[in-house]
Amino acid sequence: MDEHQFLTTRQIEILHFAAIAPAARDRIARRVLARLRGLRVLDTLERRIGGTRAGSRGFIHHVGVAGDRLFDRPTRRSARLRYEPTTRFVDHRLAVADTHLRLLTAARNGTLELVDHTVEPGSWRRYAGLGSARRTLKPDLFAETATSDASGEVRAWFIEIDLGSEHIPTLLTKCREYEAYRQTGVEQDQHGGFPLVIWSMTAATPERAARRRRDLADAIAADRRLPSALFRIVAPDELLTLIEQGGTI
Known part of the structure; x- marks a missing residue:
């Protein structure tokens, strides 16, 4: 997650949930991601892929405040998200x-x-x-x-x-x-x-x-x-x- 900076729900499923049977993959991924968002390990941008009607499937995730503390690095990446990044970026x-x-x-x-x-x-x-x-x-x-x-x-x-x-x-x-x-x-x-x-x-x-x-x-x-x-x-x-x-x- 961290190396990409931003990932959609679909991309996270491909990256981290590929070993789960397709019939259960979406449900399990959504449950895990909701828990991580609740803990502020992950956060989301205001913008969604497909608009608000897409629900959680449209979320664009990035490392949250709590997640940032898990990484051993001199600067905190979450500090860069005080402002919404541009759509182009x-x-x-x-x-x-x-x-x-x-x-x-x-x-x-x-x-x-x-x-x-x-x-x-x-x-x-x-x-x-x-x-x-x-x-x-x-x-x-x-x-x-x-x-x-x-x-x-x-x-x-x-x-x-x-x-x-x-x-x-x-x-x-x-x-x-x-x-x-x-x-x-x-x-x-x-x-x-x-x-x-x-x-x-x-x-x-x-x-x-x-x-x-x-x-x-x-x-x-x-x-x-x-x-x-x-x-x-x-x-x-x-x-x-x-x-x-x-x-x-």
């Missing part, structure tokens, strides 16, 4: 969680082997840029997966989630940050290679999403500083297939 965090949960579910089902996986800030990479300036690359997700054949080859992925709210030049700047980090050789020295960068892109309409994916691909190809082979640009429902097939669709 929460939507992005939930989308990152959705992608992470799809990877976990695929691993549970045996579709892929998930060797390692972290969401931000655990996925971030700190390094020295030009002039020894301290820089931080901030992938939404990092994952390592192993092939199912005898070789057991491990492949690594940086995953970016775009919901259509950022301008293409902003995404291109992020691509340049990946290339700047790759040029340092830090990741290669520590992990034996550099991950492929996956852009999972959607938008308000399928047409706009497809256009944005084309625009980013064209922008990367037109930038002589960027190696196009480093990046993969897909729709969200193509991401698992891409990873399962080792970076090709």
Whole structure:
């Protein structure tokens, strides 16, 4: 829960109640979550997925005041929720969680082997840029997966989630940050290679999403500083297939 910052009731069920029979899962999850909310281990945002008619199924949860005390860390995250976070910020965090949960579910089902996986800030990479300036690359997700054949080859992925709210030049700047980090050789020295960068892109309409994916691909190809082979640009429902097939669709 804590690593994602925000999770819907459905996402918590997938993450923590998957082993329970489907017929009882919803009832048990709702009862446990209600108890945790009552103890202030968890709290919810005022906003609900699906509006007030969705009931507790629409809650967006985060760690509450009591829950925050259970974590051994120098700062209390709950202090950041004195004000309701923006819809754009929460939507992005939930989308990152959705992608992470799809990877976990695929691993549970045996579709892929998930060797390692972290969401931000655990996925971030700190390094020295030009002039020894301290820089931080901030992938939404990092994952390592192993092939199912005898070789057991491990492949690594940086995953970016775009919901259509950022301008293409902003995404291109992020691509340049990946290339700047790759040029340092830090990741290669520590992990034996550099991950492929996956852009999972959607938008308000399928047409706009497809256009944005084309625009980013064209922008990367037109930038002589960027190696196009480093990046993969897909729709969200193509991401698992891409990873399962080792970076090709």
